[in-house]
Amino acid sequence: MDTFVIQGGHRLTGSIAVSGSKNSALPILAVSIMTGEACRFGNIPVLRDIQTQVKILNTLGIETQWKGRDVFTQVKDTYNSTAPYELVKQMRAGVCVLGPLLAARGEATVSLPGGCVIGERPIDLHLRGLQALGAVITLEHGYIHAKAPKGGLKGAEIYLGGKFGSSVLATDNVMCAAAMAKGTTVIECAACEPEVVDLANCLISMGAKITGAGSPRITIQGVKKLTGAAWDVIPDRIETATFLIAGAITRSPITVTGTRPEHLLAVCDVLRQMGVTIERKGTVMKVVPGERPKASEVVTLPYPAFPTDCQAQTMALMAVADGTSTIVERIYPERFMAAAELKRMGAKISVANGQAIIQGVEKLSGAEVMASDLRASAALVIAGLAAEGETRISRVYHIDRGYERIEERLRKLGAKIQRASGADDPAAAAAAAAG
Numbered sequence: 279m280d281t282f283v284i285q286g287g288h289r290l291t292g293s294i295a296v297s298g299s300k301n302s303a304l305p306i307l308a309v310s311i312m313t314g315e316a317c318r319f320g321n322i323p324v325l326r327d328i329q330t331q332v333k334i335l336n337t338l339g340i341e342t343q344w345k346g347r348d349v350f351t352q353v354k355d356t357y358n359s360t361a362p363y364e365l366v367k368q369m370r371a372g373v374c375v376l377g378p379l380l381a382a383r384g385e386a387t388v389s390l391p392g393g394c395v396i397g398e399r400p401i402d403l404h405l406r407g408l409q410a411l412g413a414v415i416t417l418e419h420g421y422i423h424a425k426a427p428k429g430g431l432k433g434a435e436i437y438l439g440g441k442f443g444s445s446v447l448a449t450d451n452v453m454c455a456a457a458m459a460k461g462t463t464v465i466e467c468a469a470c471e472p473e474v475v476d477l478a479n480c481l482i483s484m485g486a487k488i489t490g491a492g493s494p495r496i497t498i499q500g501v502k503k504l505t506g507a508a509w510d511v512i513p514d515r516i517e518t519a520t521f522l523i524a525g526a527i528t529r530s531p532i533t534v535t536g537t538r539p540e541h542l543l544a545v546c547d548v549l550r551q552m553g554v555t556i557e558r559k560g561t562v563m564k565v566v567p568g569e570r571p572k573a574s575e576v577v578t579l580p581y582p583a584f585p586t587d588c589q590a591q592t593m594a595l596m597a598v599a600d601g602t603s604t605i606v607e608r609i610y611p612e613r614f615m616a617a618a619e620l621k622r623m624g625a626k627i628s629v630a631n632g633q634a635i636i637q638g639v640e641k642l643s644g645a646e647v648m649a650s651d652l653r654a655s656a657a658l659v660i661a662g663l664a665a666e667g668e669t670r671i672s673r674v675y676h677i678d679r680g681y682e683r684i685e686e687r688l689r690k691l692g693a694k695i696q697r698a699s700g701a702d703d704p705a706a707a708a709a710a711a712a713g
């Protein structure tokens with residue numbers, strides 16, 4: 279429904295504060311299910327996806343209250359343990375209530391999340407891990423029905439790797455279920471993402487016994503009860519990278535504050551290879567732009583390697599680099615939605631078999647383009663900031679899912695970007711209204 283209108287070619291200046299991590303907040307809010315005590319979750323970004331997760335928690339009997347960037351929760355009743363299709367279809371991360379429900383209530387009914395534009399989103403690893411803990415899982419009418427055995431879940435040694443390696447939310451689900459299972463669980467080939475570590479640390483603050491989070495082997499000693507939480511989520515490393523790349527493509531010495539630079543070593547390494555230096559001091563990161571960026575190569579892999587969630591934004595930077603760059607997408611091989619829209623702006627990109635070849639051009643030209651998924655949409659904003667002339671990006675509700683008021687915050691850096699509300703797109707209007 280809304281459209282961004284960007285006048286490109288302007289240098290940015292100043293500093294921008296990064297929000298709390300969406301991908302940390304989503305699973306961490308779900309641990310409110312695991313305790314009868316009140317919780318306060320802080321540094322929660324005000325985003326569509328977070329609001330959807332809060333609605334899912336409300337349907338599960340959790341009372342929630344926003345105060346600024348804090349979300350206060352309290353379990354009110356446990357009559358309903360079904361996370362409904364109309365909410366989970368909007369935000370597949372709703373599946374991360376599965377482990378907490380099994381742990382706290384011994385049963386869960388969660389809509390199968392289905393796929394999305396970045397590719398098929400299976401949950402076989404989630405189910406394999408929970409079954410290893412003794413859960414009985416049946417799939418019917420588009421729902422996952424999970425039930426703990428009479429004596430409760432039991433610890434187990436679980437290999438959780440799939441053909442694409444580790445799984446972030448599967449690790450989260452199994453770690454939550456194991457936190458209140460009987461005995462010890464070892465998760466081998468666990469995801470090492472900082473958001474998994476944040477979840478583990480939040481659970482530990484509630485009395486869970488977890489070691490090894492951040493490594494491929496996590497050990498969980500089940501406990502009977504968890505206390506309430508008072509936890510501030512980590513800064514959003516993907517949003518941080520998005521702003522750094524916006525600075526790089528406009529050759530602007532912008533500063534990003536409130537970051538965790540140690541979460542962005544792979545991204546900063548690629549930027550350095552492209553001739554963009556990122557200075558870091560404490561939690562402040564500053565772009566030291568070179569001249570025209572140089573071509574580079576990226577392969578997306580599980581953390582600590584280059585994150586798939588920064589792939590589209592980097593493609594936009596490669597589109598104006600000197601030389602030919604390549605991207606190999608090893609996590610979601612079809613995740614190249616940004617390419618077609620960037621080509622409307624003059625980019626020279628060819629995509630085949632999970633690879634993109636990007637032949638850098640001097641300048642992109644503004645055009646009318648359409649947002650398709652969260653990170654591809656961010657790539658279009660980045661490209662629009664550097665392109666010659668005007669870029670109009672429709673269906674920006676995709677961006678609102680993961681970036682808080684991005685146009686206002688970029689305007690503060692001197693970007694010429696406005697949000698135009700318009701119902702010119704019935705499909706988008708219906709989708710946005712549904713959401």
Ligand code: EPZ
Pocket residue numbers: 300301302304371398399400401402403404405440441442443444445446447448469473586587608609610652653680
């Ligand atoms: C998380 O999704 C993130 N979302 C995604 O960010 C991110 O792209 C992804 O991890 C990879 O880093 C949240 O944290 C809310 P996975 P998740 O399970 O956990 C395959 C964004 O833009 N797989 O780590 O759902 C899967 O198909 C979003 O913020 C299975 O085969 O991703 C993929 O190829 C998009 N079986 C790979 O593993 C499973 O049971 C990694 O997926 C689960 C996953």
